Every structure is written in C-alpha cells, then in structure tokens.
Amino acid sequence: MTEENTAVKAEKANLVKSQKLRALTPSVDIYENSEEILLFADLPGVKKDDITIDLDNGQLTVVGNRYMDQEKDMQLEEFGSAQFRRVFSVPQGIDQTKVDAELNDGVLKLHLPKSESVKPRRIEVRQG
Amino acid sequence: MPTQLLDLQRMLSSMEALRERMNALNGEFYATTPRYESAWGFADNWPKMNLLDTGDQIEIQVELPGFAKEDIHIKVQGNYLELSGSRKTACPNGYTVHRQERENPTFTRSMTLPIEVDSGKATASIKEGILHLILPKSIATRPQQITIR
Structure with a gap:
C-alpha cells in the first residue's frame, strides 16, 4: 500500500516537473527506404533515460526532457531546461516490435x- | 433590501472567482511559452549559448547536437571568442527524403567576452550535444583580496 503511494507520488512529482518545462519542437529529418523509416531528431542535452517514445495507433510521440542546473550567475541565457516534444503520424505496416532507438x-x-x-x-x- | 445586497455580494464573488481563474490561466500560458527559443528559429542566434561567470572562470555552454569534436573550431584571443563548425547531416545512401529540418551545414558565432581570459588554459568538452567551454580569467582581471597590513 505504502509502496504504491510512493510510486504515485513520484509520478505526480514527475508530472509537475515536466509541466513546468518549456515546450520546444525539435528539428527532425525523416528518411525512408524499402526496409524502414529512419528518423533523426536533435535533442541537445537530453539524457537517454529522459526520452520516451510511444507508438500507439499509428501515432508516434517523441518526448525528451532536458534538465539543466539553474545557475544564479548566468550572464547570458539562451537555453535551459526544456521539453522537446513532437508527434508524428506513422503509416500502417510498421513492425512495432522491431522499433529501435539510439542516442x-x-x-x-x-x-x-x-x-x-x-x-x-x-x-x-x-x-x- | 437584504436580498438585493446578497445578490450583489454573490455577483461580486463570482467575478472574483473568474478573475482568479484568468490569472491562473495567464500564469500557465506564460510558463509554457518559450521565452528565448522559438520552435523554428535558429537564424542569427544559432547555436544557442549560455554564459556563466563563476568568479575565477567563465563557462560557456553551446547547443551543438550531432557535432563531433573535430567539427567544432574555437578561437579565443583576449576577450574575443569565435566558434565555428559544420556537421554532416546528409541523407543516408539509398533513402528518400521526407523531411529535412536539421540541415545547418556551417555556422559561425563570435562575441566579445565580458572580461579577458587566459586562452592558454581554456578547456572544452562536448557531452550529449552540449559543448562546455571553460575559460579561466586572466590573472590581472581576477578578483584579488587585499590584506591590510
């Protein structure tokens, strides 16, 4: 019971954390050949574990959260913590079990x- | 007469609630709107850069996804910094292109640093597509503690 509660709490904390992030649209390249569709996305500063890729009902959602330390003595700030998010429509006939991602x-x-x-x-x- | 007063009070309280709601909405809106970064904009301020002054040194972070360390050239002279580079994002062989947004073959960004740095001791590293550049301040410009005799 308590375990479940902590899990729920952690999830909520994550939700709050990601809600505060600035939303950004990453640049992507999409290529196709007879074997596969190949997608490249720029996610600077995003760690492997902060990326979620969901493929559901022909919709591919790529979300990457970037967490950066908040520095006080920042003299020029052009980028910071952010959420990279993009949704694509994927055509029928993608083998969902063989989808592979690398960073x-x-x-x-x-x-x-x-x-x-x-x-x-x-x-x-x-x-x- | 008391009923009228009650009506007025009720109306005012509902207006108050609406105002609070609008404020919350506004806050939410501003929090999610990008301040510096626009979704498609990497025209004149690309790549994006952070600059920190940590007392003894200046730290610069630059967003450079997909750049290998050979692709980036850093030039420091006095208080002048120039970054340039190019990356290879060519279409792989035998593939057809659906979308190509990542093409930024070459870039140059130069700036005047707020303070003179010791270019001989500068170090740079790249991790997860972010370049970290550490520029120690030259001795003359470092804050000095003066002891009173």
Missing part, C-alpha cells in the same frame, strides 16, 4: 522497420 551526441536516431507484408516484392512470372 548519439544529442541526436536521436529512430529506426522504424516496415513489416514483411508491406515491403515491396517482385513477383516472378512462371512459364504457363
């Missing part, structure tokens, strides 16, 4: 492989 130098790389049924196929003509 490198503040860039998220997301592989969305196509399922076998939608991959282009060449049909051989038999001798009749």
